[in-house]
Amino acid sequence: MAKTDIGPPDYKTMLPPVIQRNYGKWRYHEILKPGVLMHIAESGEALYTIRAGSPRLISTDHIREICDMADKYCDGYLRFTSRHNIEFLLDDKDKVEPLIAELATRNYPVGGTGHAISNIVHTQGWVHCHTPATDASGPVKALMDEIYDYFVTATLPNHVRIALACCLNMCGAVHCSDIAILGIHRTVPIPDNARVPNVCEIPSTVASCPTGAIRGDMKNKTVTVNPEKCMYCGNCYTVCPAMPIADPENDGISIWVGGKVSNARSAPKFSKLAIPFLPNNPPRWPEVVDAVKNIIEVYANHARKHERVGEWIERVGWERFFTLTGIPFTDKHIDDFDMATETFRTSTQFKWG
Amino acid sequence: MAKTDIGPPDYKTMLPPVIQRNYGKWRYHEILKPGVLMHIAESGEALYTIRAGSPRLISTDHIREICDMADKYCDGYLRFTSRHNIEFLLDDKDKVEPLIAELATRNYPVGGTGHAISNIVHTQGWVHCHTPATDASGPVKALMDEIYDYFVTATLPNHVRIALACCLNMCGAVHCSDIAILGIHRTVPIPDNARVPNVCEIPSTVASCPTGAIRGDMKNKTVTVNPEKCMYCGNCYTVCPAMPIADPENDGISIWVGGKVSNARSAPKFSKLAIPFLPNNPPRWPEVVDAVKNIIEVYANHARKHERVGEWIERVGWERFFTLTGIPFTDKHIDDFDMATETFRTSTQFKWG
């Protein structure tokens, strides 16, 4: 029988020799050009990193192709980033340009560094999950095609982190992104009274509802949903498969803006609702692509250097954000969950728009 | 029978002629010296205001004394301020100094304007209320005696608004004060099972508890209190007189800082907990007086011009506030009510102290 609990391969065995020699002793770095980092160690040695974009959903053959290049230029060393890009790690400066050239012939975008738009963190969508309100890979591909230039250059005020999650579980952890694309349902789950008694536990189903919309119907061993209280989060479906929530006509995408994770300048912040709903329009989700592009362009034109999307909006005010982007403000933008009052304006300080 | 619903006297009949003539047409003002305001109208006319301190709890004879002076210097016109000071309203510049002189002989403090400490908004305390955890007039008098100089001068970075409320009902609306003095209970109310059935309504008593500590005991027509969940707010006692909460040894005072109401510079803010508990020590509450004085002095020495207490603290950080004042930080300072998580530090941005 196979060994269990061996854990992942020791990362130390995966580090290129130049890293092993200079581990923890880096002095500074420079971005030589988009997608090309040079890290200089205290020893004076240099490590070159070539960052290439990836669709994340890749075939074994594609991985082998990457390996071929890593073997050819990097002595077989590479890594992936926390945003799913590929990083080729070299110590030989002379191989940098040839590698970039080969990447170009193979249509790998090189970039994502500095004040760029890097890869979109995303999730399974219709490819593998059971609760999605939209697809993941499709909208990401459609959007990246349109904002490709922002990946291969670094012309924005600061980097823009985009993420997509196909349902409110937010596996893409979109909740702290400059721009978040979030699949949402908009209709109430309908308990399948025939199946609930067999596949669901009533108390945990009741407990799964954040707004208390679900009541146990002990007599019929099922549950009922109060449509006034349900905001379609789908958590009941996660817990009880007999409460399907997907609805082709009403599922779609919401857009969130202004979140960040780094502590640089301002503290980490959540993304806030920009657009409550856009339709699912496969294969290229034009409404979503246009909406995100619009936000990026307005940001690019109005933010000051080094301002993240959220920092820019906080400086000019959300009133101004809605005016500049032309996005309509609705009652849905006003929080009505449990800590809503914290978001209400408790001051006469505001702008006219 | 007397006429009802006549409403208060029409304020227009109470306005001094100089105000009637220049109503709504003021151009600017100057603070001539502490307690003395000069308002210049567009017409060029001047209105002089002499502001004098008051203990608020005053006798009819005292009011008549004020009236005597108003008759003598102000043609019989005066007003009270929103912080319970007395304002003498004059149009004759020559009467300003004589009035001030007479106020001095009668021991009326003149001041409370500009960057001063004005009167302490406060409440009934042991003088007239049934739920106080401390007295109101006593601590106010004891404190004002000690910080008197800050009333008659204007030497602070900005004005400091102090308020006192004798219980969590906060009739003194202390919750947005630069420095708030708040009476608190610290022990659980004890339902008088003999009286509860007669004087209290069980459901409203149960509903009165913010933390759900009260359960109905229908069999005995009374209620029980879960001591683990009770935070001694006293609201049940307001609703049900048979649940006394006062406790001479454990009642006392908490100190809160950094609130404000005006929208000037920063938005209005709540006061935050500085000192969870100080004992009731009548007649002069020395611990309370010292604690407040300490905060004022540290503020006076460290804040920049125009910074309110809360603005100063937010600039330097609460870590620094506790270090500078020497006030110990405890687990009680960390919120644990319903929106507590909003107050937790969600960033690595902080100071060491």
Added chain:
Amino acid sequence: MAESKTPLLDELETGKWPSFVKEMKQAAEKNPMARDLLDQLELSYKDKIGHWKHGGIVGVKGYGSGVIGRYSDRPDLFPNVQAFHTLRVNHPTGWFYKTDALRNLCDVWDKHGSGLTNMHGSTGDAILLGTRTEHLQSCFDDLSDAGFDLGGSGSALRTPSACVGPGRCEWACIDSLDVCYNITMSYQDKIHRPMFPYKFKIKVAACSNDCVASIARSDLSIIGTWKGDIQIDQNEVLAYAPTIDIQKEVCDLCPTRCMEWNGKELKIYNEDCNRCMHCINLMPKALRPGKEKGATILIGGKAPILQGALLSWVIVPFMKLEPPYTELKDLIERIQDWWDENAKSRERLGELIKRLGMRVFLRAVGLPAVPQMVKAPRTNPYVFFWPEEIKKEVK
């Protein structure tokens, strides 16, 4: 000299700040209620506990509010305060008084009560501090004859109050006194006959300095503001330059950093100004609010019981306010009606909105959602859609 009966309180007769104990003693000299109040207070100072029982329901004919019932828990020791109810007298708006009116008030109170008052209570009433049950009606009758009426208490509209505003202040953007008085007179019934789920407070400040603390202390706050550019007199700006460090004290403290000062001229990027008042406060001769004046309406402010204190929330960014204030009063009535219909007993307006959601409130009172209502849009994805926004269900 006989030993004092109030050694603890006596200590509060000393010190520079005017002493409430002196006031009590002064009243006690001629009034037995005041005497017993003093002695009972001394006992509280000794025992460190209050000696009042929970108030009972007392009042005057035709009114449900205006009187706070109070009984001593030691009537054996202090028989003159066995019953000791206060009357809340509605103050003249802005707390302006002619001395004759004040003297009348004093005379009525010496006749019927303890001779002690609070000028004023923290809602704004002139508080007549303590009398016996049997004096309440006659006291009220005399007050009415003197031109005074009671303020609110209980589940009623409470005595509205206003900053001094146009009465004295150059920054008044609305006529706070007139608005307040108009509301007070229009809603006498709501003030005197409690018929709400709980108390309802209105306060009016004529600019955002909010000298009447309306944003913190009222269910409905009316705060003056303006549209358009801050009016600048550049000569007067220059005149302030020797006494005020304009860059540091004005520009650097502007919350939106929308001012530029080059030593000669002050430039304000008004579209970024959030009308905080700071610059105007510092240079009243040089700067004045813009010309188009009105009010921001906010709701929901209150003290912490039950669910934590609330500051009022913007619901109308800008409303012109001119007599007879029809738009304002219509709104107030729509709000109160909705509250009245939906609130539980002892649920303040802010708490109700917290429970039912701003979305539901706005729709009910017919106000449009605007970004000025929020510091920021929601962060949680728990968004409700209205039925009409959804395509007929197809699943």
Added chain:
Amino acid sequence: MAESKTPLLDELETGKWPSFVKEMKQAAEKNPMARDLLDQLELSYKDKIGHWKHGGIVGVKGYGSGVIGRYSDRPDLFPNVQAFHTLRVNHPTGWFYKTDALRNLCDVWDKHGSGLTNMHGSTGDAILLGTRTEHLQSCFDDLSDAGFDLGGSGSALRTPSACVGPGRCEWACIDSLDVCYNITMSYQDKIHRPMFPYKFKIKVAACSNDCVASIARSDLSIIGTWKGDIQIDQNEVLAYAPTIDIQKEVCDLCPTRCMEWNGKELKIYNEDCNRCMHCINLMPKALRPGKEKGATILIGGKAPILQGALLSWVIVPFMKLEPPYTELKDLIERIQDWWDENAKSRERLGELIKRLGMRVFLRAVGLPAVPQMVKAPRTNPYVFFWPEEIKKEVK
């Protein structure tokens, strides 16, 4: 040429960004599971709805986690994905690979699965996307032989992840890779055998830029920081001056405004610095973190279900982190024990603390309250006192 079976997806083969559809087609050429996956996805694109059923419980021997069960809801049309489970493979810390290891992984997956992967999943695992139930064990066996193991899923410790840190980054204040690997190896049991109330995630970032998003995405975040002064090389500061507007881009954007630049020298008032990294980010040659290095420990971060998203909260402002990381691991265990004992099913750590109170948590795990834990102290007066703080009740 025959008409395409996937006209909608075909449209996503065009465009400059690498196409996942091309990947799927590449795999589909030799793998029937990949072929059916592609066709089922096309159906989803047509129907605008997913075609997967709720996952069932599948796994490998001895483990409770690491496999996500998945079944098609149209096995009639797509029999090869009737069962299509993914394996989560724990990545080498920092996502560093030698090509031989990667090739081995590919070989195993071509042998047992769809030939499709996610490099990587958003928790950090290498996701092997879809295989039949009967392949799971043999696939695992081959993975194990190739030196790989599964990551977490279900109510277990999830695969910890770390930023590249000392592997490449000059700002690393802790050895994020080693800490992460050490934790991963120490807690193999907790990763593979779900025994918690719910999932538990740990992420390690070596500085507060947090390149692994730990503060937003983990129940326990470990973020490198320093004490003492930022190290300045004034010559290098000068060298940046031609390309960076130091006043505007560095000093004016410093959140604590604790920097002064006179065109020649940069002064930092370090006691006011909150170590945000901004200035260091902009001038890596000139500025370096202070010399005393360690980590801030934060807890509670998570996505919105159930009660709204949480960012992690500071619970230990500064902890030295050196192997064998005893202090850290003791703390992790105390935290997990307390959580395990007190949480309801499906209650994340942050939610439990929200329910029971930070006060109770701190006492239980033995951490002192410090002001660094809060943005500001509480505003509500609902303060609990511990029994020992109260004088024996006397009422």
